[in-house]
Amino acid sequence: MLKKLLIVINKTNQKYSFTNTECSKDSTLIQAYSSSTLPSVNLTSGQHDEGCDIPDCSGPEYYAEHHMTISGDNNTFTFWFDDYKLQYYYSQTGSYGDAQVIPGDATPSGLTKKVIFIMEDNTLLISDIV
Helix, strand or coil: CCEEEEEEEECCCCCEEEEECCCHHHCEEECCCCECCECEEEECCCCCCCCEECCECCCHHHHCCCCEEEEECCCEEEEEEECCCCEEEEECCCCCCCCEECCEECCCCCCEEEEEEECCCCCEEEEECC
16 A cells, blocks of 8 residues: 655745655655745655655564655654554654554555644644645
């Protein structure tokens, strides 16, 4: 089941870098917002201009090679899809063991296109793109 990350919306005043352990060509810069009322919309087109495949990771033994990272000067998120629990998870410590479910409106099945929001309160939110 392919889950494509197409957009990262940054609602903070911090720049981030985006990387994918499964594909170095997915790397991109996530811009900070330009004003307090307009978030920064960043495309994650991936290596084939079709979005970045969100890695499946169902245990700590897979984590090192199967997650995405959004890192800034003051905050870092790693995230992935748990293909056993059928949930999207993220960690702010870079560890599989203390991960939390990413809240939002995202379906786990089928070919779906996703957007990740970096929220002002240093959390992530995920949604489908319809």
